[in-house]
Amino acid sequence: MRRTDKGLEIKVGLFVLIALLALAYLSLQLGEEKISTKKTYPLKAVFENVSGLVEGARVEMAGVEIGRVSRISLTDGKALVEMRIYEGVKIAKDAVAMVRTKGVLGDRYVEIRQGRSPEYLPPGAMIAKTISPVDLDQILAEVGPAIQNLREITAGLKELLGSEEGLNNFRQMVANIKDAAAAFKEVGERLAKGEGTIGKLLTDETLYVKIERLAANLSDVAAKLNRGEGTLGKLINDDELYADLKQTISTINQASSTLSEVAKKIGQGEGTLGKLISDEELYNKLNATFDSLSKIAQKIERGEGTLGRLINDDSLYLEAKKTLRNVNQAATGLQEQVPVTILGTIGTMVLQ
Secondary structure (H helix, E strand, O other), X not given: OHXXXXXXXXXXXXXXXXXXXXXXXXXXXXXXXXXXXXXXXXXXXXXXXXXXXXXXXXXEEOOEEEEEEEEEEEEOOEEEEEEEEEOOOOOEOOOEEEEEEEOOOOEEEEXXXXXXXXXXXXXXXXXXXXXXXXXXXXXXXXXXXXXHHHHHHHHXXXXXXXXXXXXXXXXXXXHHHHHHHHHHHHHHHHHHHOOHHHHHHXXXXXXXXXXXXXXXXXXXXXXXXXXXOHHHHHHHHOHHHHHHHHHHHHHHHHHHHHHHHXXXXXXXOOHHHHHHHHOHHHHHHHHHHHHHHHHHHHHHHHOOHHHHHHHHOHHHHHHHHHHHHHHHHHHHHHHHHHHHHHHHHHHHHHHO
């Protein structure tokens, strides 16, 4: 009897142990917990809100588990999530971490979207970019005013279309829209047929050919300019012409500076021109001189004085002409007598 009781106790104990093991296994499966001996390295991420996320939650990438959440704490009013990532899984520096919802029960987990950077995060690094989950309450709070506005719009439309006048206006608006659509359709058909200026632009290949030729000509012109052909090409490519132009501008600047200095000296009354401009005494002297010359010219015009008589008296001219005629005659006679005199002198010398 005792042996039977003892065997029964052993069987009950084994059954309880098996039940406890099965319960532990089911608990791990339902809680998505796994006993793993994989080596891990730490990563961190800061979120604005991680409501519903618990320690031990999964960390996934492309639907594959790559780690677990090891700790959740508060830092500067934000949630600091520490994760343990399995070794061999490399996270790019521009990766994005976000809190997502999974399953019917709404379990939260961390999803990491791999980046394109060739560099990877070292152990203990911080994921720079994160996206926090949106709470249902927040969604409802934002959708509520929109629903209210939609109700108000619907009520306005109901009030507008509820009366006979409103219904007629709506029908008229629909008719106008139909007419506008028909007009646009007609315009489209005319454009497709090539009617009008825009229609020709759309359907006439001649314009395209002209544009293509123009583009080719412009390309040729650009090539010539690039080769330095023509006046404009030389202006663009000839450095010597640029140097000459620069030298000319420098010379003009120097001349302008010189003219500026000359103008300054003239303004200060320096030099002859400066005195002519600024010295009133010299002006007065010139004015008096011109007055004297004017008086002399008047006397000459009246025939006064020797010069006046020479200019105005014809008799003096006739006498001078007569005198010159006598001088010419005397010179002619002297010329004729010179040979005779010379011969006489030679003969006298011979006879002696």
